[in-house]
Amino acid sequence: MTKKADLSINFCGVKFENPFCLSSSPVGNHAEMCSRAYDAGWGGIVYKTLGLEKSFKVVMPSPRLSVYNYGNKKFVGLQNAEQITDRPIKDNIRDIALLKKNYPNKILISSIMGYTDEDWSELAKMSEDAGADILELNFSCPQMAHKSAGHRVGQDFHAVAAFTEVVKKSSKLPVIAKMTPNITDMIPVAIAAKEGGADAISAINTIKAITDIDINNFTPLPNIHGHSAATGFSGPSVKPVAMRFVSDLYNSKDLNLPISAIGGIETWIDALHFLLLGATNLQVTTGILRYGYRIVEDMIEGLSDFMIERNIKSLNEIIGKATEKIVDPSEFTTRYQVISVIDEEKCIGCGQCYISCQDGANQAIKFDPKTRKASVDEERCVGCLLCKHVCPVWDCISYKEVDTKNAKHAAIF
Amino acid sequence: MKKNINIGKIKQFKSMRESLSLQDAIREANRCLLCYDAPCSKACPAGTDPAKFIRQIKFYNFKGAARTIRNNNILGGVCAHICPVEKLCEQKCSILALENPIDISGLQRFASEYGEKFGIEPLVKHKSNDNKIAVIGAGPAGIGCASVLAKKGYQVTIFEKENAGGGVLRWNIPEFRLPKVALERDFNNLLDIGVTVKYNTNIDSEDAIQSLMKNGYKAIFIATGLSEAFRMDLFYNFSNAIDYISFLRTIKIKNGNEALVNKNVAIIGGGSVAIDSAVSAKACGAKKVYLISLEHLGELPADQEEIDLARKMNIIFKSGSQITGLVSDKNQITQIKGKEIEWMEPEKFIPENARQIKGTEFNLNVDLVVQAIGTKPGKEILKFSTGLKTFGKGILVVNENFETNIPGIFAGGDISNGGSTVVQAVGEGKKAAENIHIFLG
Ligand SMILES: Cc1cc2nc3c(=O)[nH]c(=O)nc-3n(C[C@H](O)[C@H](O)[C@H](O)COP(=O)(O)OP(=O)(O)OC[C@H]3O[C@@H](n4cnc5c(N)ncnc54)[C@H](O)[C@@H]3O)c2cc1C
Ligand SMILES: Cc1cc2nc3c(=O)[nH]c(=O)nc-3n(C[C@H](O)[C@H](O)[C@H](O)COP(=O)(O)O)c2cc1C
Ligand code: SF4
Numbered sequence: 001m002t003k004k005a006d007l008s009i010n011f012c013g014v015k016f017e018n019p020f021c022l023s024s025s026p027v028g029n030h031a032e033m034c035s036r037a038y039d040a041g042w043g044g045i046v047y048k049t050l051g052l053e054k055s056f057k058v059v060m061p062s063p064r065l066s067v068y069n070y071g072n073k074k075f076v077g078l079q080n081a082e083q084i085t086d087r088p089i090k091d092n093i094r095d096i097a098l099l100k101k102n103y104p105n106k107i108l109i110s111s112i113m114g115y116t117d118e119d120w121s122e123l124a125k126m127s128e129d130a131g132a133d134i135l136e137l138n139f140s141c142p143q144m145a146h147k148s149a150g151h152r153v154g155q156d157f158h159a160v161a162a163f164t165e166v167v168k169k170s171s172k173l174p175v176i177a178k179m180t181p182n183i184t185d186m187i188p189v190a191i192a193a194k195e196g197g198a199d200a201i202s203a204i205n206t207i208k209a210i211t212d213i214d215i216n217n218f219t220p221l222p223n224i225h226g227h228s229a230a231t232g233f234s235g236p237s238v239k240p241v242a243m244r245f246v247s248d249l250y251n252s253k254d255l256n257l258p259i260s261a262i263g264g265i266e267t268w269i270d271a272l273h274f275l276l277l278g279a280t281n282l283q284v285t286t287g288i289l290r291y292g293y294r295i296v297e298d299m300i301e302g303l304s305d306f307m308i309e310r311n312i313k314s315l316n317e318i319i320g321k322a323t324e325k326i327v328d329p330s331e332f333t334t335r336y337q338v339i340s341v342i343d344e345e346k347c348i349g350c351g352q353c354y355i356s357c358q359d360g361a362n363q364a365i366k367f368d369p370k371t372r373k374a375s376v377d378e379e380r381c382v383g384c385l386l387c388k389h390v391c392p393v394w395d396c397i398s399y400k401e402v403d404t405k406n407a408k409h410a411a412i413f
Numbered sequence: 414m415k416k417n418i419n420i421g422k423i424k425q426f427k428s429m430r431e432s433l434s435l436q437d438a439i440r441e442a443n444r445c446l447l448c449y450d451a452p453c454s455k456a457c458p459a460g461t462d463p464a465k466f467i468r469q470i471k472f473y474n475f476k477g478a479a480r481t482i483r484n485n486n487i488l489g490g491v492c493a494h495i496c497p498v499e500k501l502c503e504q505k506c507s508i509l510a511l512e513n514p515i516d517i518s519g520l521q522r523f524a525s526e527y528g529e530k531f532g533i534e535p536l537v538k539h540k541s542n543d544n545k546i547a548v549i550g551a552g553p554a555g556i557g558c559a560s561v562l563a564k565k566g567y568q569v570t571i572f573e574k575e576n577a578g579g580g581v582l583r584w585n586i587p588e589f590r591l592p593k594v595a596l597e598r599d600f601n602n603l604l605d606i607g608v609t610v611k612y613n614t615n616i617d618s619e620d621a622i623q624s625l626m627k628n629g630y631k632a633i634f635i636a637t638g639l640s641e642a643f644r645m646d647l648f649y650n651f652s653n654a655i656d657y658i659s660f661l662r663t664i665k666i667k668n669g670n671e672a673l674v675n676k677n678v679a680i681i682g683g684g685s686v687a688i689d690s691a692v693s694a695k696a697c698g699a700k701k702v703y704l705i706s707l708e709h710l711g712e713l714p715a716d717q718e719e720i721d722l723a724r725k726m727n728i729i730f731k732s733g734s735q736i737t738g739l740v741s742d743k744n745q746i747t748q749i750k751g752k753e754i755e756w757m758e759p760e761k762f763i764p765e766n767a768r769q770i771k772g773t774e775f776n777l778n779v780d781l782v783v784q785a786i787g788t789k790p791g792k793e794i795l796k797f798s799t800g801l802k803t804f805g806k807g808i809l810v811v812n813e814n815f816e817t818n819i820p821g822i823f824a825g826g827d828i829s830n831g832g833s834t835v836v837q838a839v840g841e842g843k844k845a846a847e848n849i850h851i852f853l854g
Contacts, residue, residue, distance in 0.1 A: 071439070071443040071471070072439050072440040072442075072443035072444075073443075348507050348508075348510035348511065349448075349452070349507055349510075350446040350447075350448040350449070350507040350508075351448050351449025351450060352446060352447065352448070352449065354449045355447075355449045367449060367450070369450060372450075372452065372507075392446055392508075392511065393510075393511070
């Protein structure tokens with residue numbers, strides 16, 4: 001038997017067997033899909049956002065998706081023009097009830113979006129009655145054009161506070177407020193949600209973006225019968241932005257709420273990154289759209305092995321551990337200097353480091369045309385490590401510290 | 414990744430590999446490390462500069478890639494099909510330290526075909542000066558030389574004994590390895606830059622060189638290749654024993670050869686051209702095809718890929734064997750007799766070093782014998798000019814500038830290197846052109 005670490009978490013007073021959840025999207029569209037996700041090992045599901053048909057007619061455009069490609073690598077980011085669920089509310093409520101009956105120990109989070117106070121209240125009550133464990137308030141869908149719904153709300157502190165309060169009054173369930181990244185500073189909005197009674201914050205929803213343009217007809221993609229729009233961008237490309245927001249949220253003393261991190265998670269290492277930046281719970285959509293529910297197996301096993309190797313007994317021991325090291329750039333020391341070190345044995349002689357250092361750094365690499373080996377001119381190297389990053393051999397270029405007092409050094413003089 | 418060889422296509426005499434699709438090409442170009450001072454480019458004898466055209470493909474500059482190829486190597490489209498890249502550019506690919514080399518020939522073919530398909534502008538005739546240059550032979554060396562001289566403004570005339578240009582490319586290299594369209598595309602580029610070709614002009618008169626000079630040609634480039642095949646004395650009097658040059662030529666012209674259907678063919682030789690002949694015979698519908706060579710399987714000069722292909726086509730390898738005699742009926746050979754051999758001294762693969770092994774006699778029933786044991790220069794070359802220095806089988810002596818012992822007379826390609834590759838011939842032609850330019854000041 002493989003040893004398994006304890007991956008359980010307590011989030012908003014609710015116990016999850018592991019922190020891995022489906023984020024609200026088509027991956028959690030109906031009961032049959034959600035059952036398969038639970039069976040695959042996901043600890044929880046944020047169901048596809050519910051709304052009330054009477055307030056808003058959901059239109060699902062077609063085609064609905066476009067991708068951002070890099071070189072031969074497809075799908076480094078995904079753009080979607082999708083709105084909230086287009087299934088009848090009664091079907092979804094019936095599915096939620098069925099799921100809770102069949103999977104009593106798995107967590108179901110109901111994502112809701114209303115237009116009026118009454119909508120929010122009604123959706124909260126229906127979800128609670130169906131057996132949902134937690135509510136997530138969708139203040140962040142970039143495709144909802146309505147001025148009192150979607151990410152427009154998420155940019156308006158008062159609306160966020162007011163709607164959260166309505167929900168808290170209508171239901172006893174814990175409440176997560178889902179943030180939009182389409183804003184300069186997320187903290188004031190998150191604090192508004194807290195003032196309305198939110199128990200946790202989730203971030204990020206998608207980033208408004210344009211991924212591609214058809215150069216034959218000058219139409220951005222997805223080309224929806226001649227039109228397009230800047231709509232929600234997700235997947236690996238957004239992870240760095242999501243990490244920044246999660247770290248901001250965790251670092252805010254005034255906020256001090258648990259965080260569910262979303263944005264580009266595909267592997268246990270992505271998951272670990274977010275945990276280290278302060279997330280307790282983790283949500284995934286694009287990774288599943290691309291690879292299916294099965295990826296959770298590798299997240300669970302990978303994270304578990306990492307914990308066992310490091311003797312980490314509970315995820316609480318590591319949550320937020322990396323944020324301590326995040327400071328304002330003005331606080332960096334200037335007395336620390338490194339230079340790159342090239343392992344001649346491992347160098348395959350491509351000279352990419354030479355080109356990059358010549359044209360993008362400090363002309364500190366020498367390239368021997370006969371042996372085709374690169375070497376570092378230690379007096380010129382400024383230690384930016386551009387060379388290390390362009391090198392195709394993972395462990396060929398490393399770096400070492402230099403004595404800043406004695407070195408005759410380009411960066412110091 | 415290289416496209417696999419498709420045996421079905423070989424039997425139809427169509428290109429045995431598919432072209433890379435746009436997707437394949439982008440994937441492949443993105444594997445390239447875009448080396449500094451790229452070793453692949455340095456390894457190309459004709460200076461095609463693969464590193465540059467691969468970079469251009471990676472950055473979606475497909476027509477730019479096509480321009481690079483045709484500007485640097487007038488036979489770049491041809492070379493994409495038949496260069497032994499695994500011994501040239503691809504052998505030097507830096508990524509070999511990590512994974513398979515980049516499919517350089519695949520990308521070269523992709524770019525050349527892309528240029529044609531998407532309407533790359535035709536090349537134009539350069540403004541010409543008064544200097545006339547004669548090139549003898551419209552094979553790779555002659556074409557390479559003429560292309561550079563025409564771009565420099567010289568009036569270049571190629572004298573070609575056949576009714577079309579290309580040399581071995583047109584008449585001998587099997588269609589499934591080099592489709593005519595590829596040669597046609599490149600050859601048209603040569604005509605577009607203003608090179609004149611005089612076909613059906615066999616230069617074989619006494620003092621041909623002197624008369625060309627008298628007609629105002631300031632310099633001459635001899636690029637006549639190796640037009641005469643060696644034949645074995647044993648087979649001299651038999652009409653069903655031919656050489657591989659004429660054997661392949663018939664098949665190339667007719668896209669097959671019905672006379673070979675269900676016939677037994679013995680090919681003698683163990684090099685690439687012997688394999689070309691054997692595979693062609695099989696593709697024409699021959700029943701049994703034997704490949705008889707002194708060298709053992711592991712010692713064959715042919716490339717591994719060629720040997721693998723021959724095996725897939727059920728060619729029967731009689732390697733490590735020597736022909737000892739034959740049975741005939743009138744002037745037709747009906748059987749070949751042979752024995753297995755061993756080498757007396759190691760690593761000396763010559764007939765004198767072979768010892769026949771007792772009890773290994775074999776008889777093969779044959780309808781046709783094809784001798785693929787090498788070629789030599791045509792005898793007429795010696796008449797070109799009194800005192801033109803040659804060595805060995807009649808190979809012209811040239812210095813490092815590709816100049817013969819007679820000032821103003823240059824030579825390149827198979828006629829002076831003794832037999833090499835297309836890309837080598839193009840490269841020598843290009844270098845000779847530069848030296849002719851210097852010679853004429
Ligand atoms: C069957 C076969 C397969 C080959 N496969 C490959 C391959 O896959 N890859 C590769 O790189 N190389 C290959 N080679 C070798 C390659 O074809 C030669 O190295 C190359 O063609 C040499 O070019 P050249 O211009 O020197 O000679 P040639 O190609 O022989 O051209 C000589 C030209 O001169 C003309 N000529 C000859 N004498 C006269 C005259 N007296 N007057 C006027 N014109 C004359 C000929 O008609 C011909 O057009 C192959 C060769 C053969 C025979
Ligand atoms: C096709 C699609 C539909 C989505 N629909 C919703 C939705 O209905 N409600 C919601 O809160 N978020 C929705 N999202 C946003 C995701 O839940 C998630 O916040 C975002 O995609 C970032 O995570 P990821 O990179 O793992 O996909 C959707 C995302 C995608 C790709
Ligand atoms: S660390 Fe920067 S400056 Fe130093 S060698 Fe590398 S690229 Fe050049």
